[in-house]
Amino acid sequence: MEASRKLVRTFGGMILFSLECLVLTFQNKTKWNQVVEQIFQVGVRSLGMTITAGLFVGAIMAIQIDLQLKDFGAEAFLGGLSTSATLRNVGPVLIAFLLSGKVGAYTSAELATMGVTEQLNAIRLLGANPIEYIILPRIWAVVISSFLLLIVGLMMTIFGGVMFAEIIGVNALNYIYNIPSIVTGWSIALSVVKSFLFGVLIAVVSCYKGYYARGGSVGVGAAVQSCSVTNLMLIILFDFLLSMASSTLQDLFNVGYL
């Protein structure tokens, strides 16, 4: 009972928090030059990690799909199937997991430190709204940079798959040539929508958890931990919901199939 009440309070708080940010955005209160600065802070630093993760995720999926296709002698489908499975599902989820660690935990740790050392209260004392000055640029920066990083990571998964195919002796040109025969525009649209939504999730959860952190250095650690756990769970949940919605829509209108 206590746990479910806490759950409802957390999600209610998050929804109200993001609504407040949206309202402030529509009132044109976003400091876009600060957003650019934050994108540099969060985004550019995570680029190397995203590229590494993308390469390995692509290679792992290529190994697994290759193993399963070998039993049926259908290795000609390797390029299309592994790229499609990575783009639609595994790629966005795994890369978003890593980004929620890097971008999300970084943001929530920074905000929690500001809260614990009374910097947010100082801004309030000056009669300014900390959400407007501190949170809003960060939320937009995290949304934009995680979206772009996810897209870069997904491109790298394709490249990782090609490299692995070359290692195990599938011709790289065959692999690439096979991709458009199975990956449809619908699949790419789905992965772009997923990437954007995961970016929004990471931004809202990490800013919310960081903004409401209390209690010294222990509180900062707890905020980071609960931020990354909530992020991961929401990413998996929304991945399922989006896949479900996409498959229902495809069945309804019979689109996206070859």
Next chain:
Amino acid sequence: MYLLGVQSVPIIFVSLGFVGLMMILELAFHMRLVLKHDALVPAFSAVLMVRELGPVITCLLLTSRIGAGIAAEIGSMKVTEQLDALKMLSIDFIDYLVIPRWIGAVFSACTLTVLSIAVALFGGAFLATQKLGTSPGEYLNTVFFFVKFSDVVRCLIKAAIFGTLIPFIAAYQGFTCGTGSAAVGEAATQAVVRTSLSIIIADFILTYLFYAI
């Protein structure tokens, strides 16, 4: 430390249940695209689950829970000079702090991986009966036919290695953490990032060693 494993059970159950559902959905789409029928969907999803996604997703969830927790805990012990107090009492803090966490993490990673694969298969069976019209018995039958015992052993080896990575990297980040509450947040962040990245890289190496050679 065994408590950490038990407390993570609900989170991992919910997440892996959804992963199981999702796998069935996505594989049904791909099978229909390539083979034009979906009889092999349960088999493929179970194999992919046991070989790959079961250990990786469980251990990534454990990383964010246990890894960030360990780094934050040891980091704040260092900031509040409790580590210096242990040194004064001439207690070896590797022995005292890291080893119990290591055993706990390996144990809980292996157990939770097995449990989570079971939950994911259950979720998969549910959706397969609803959406594809396979009966639960048929589902279990294909799963047992396609998943071999060696797959399960390799999956447990993977889980044990990931479970080793989590506490060591996190504890290292905690021990090398600077002063002040900003440093504790930094240590927890670094712990999560480095552990997840090394889990993905270790997974690639292990899968390559197990299957591709």
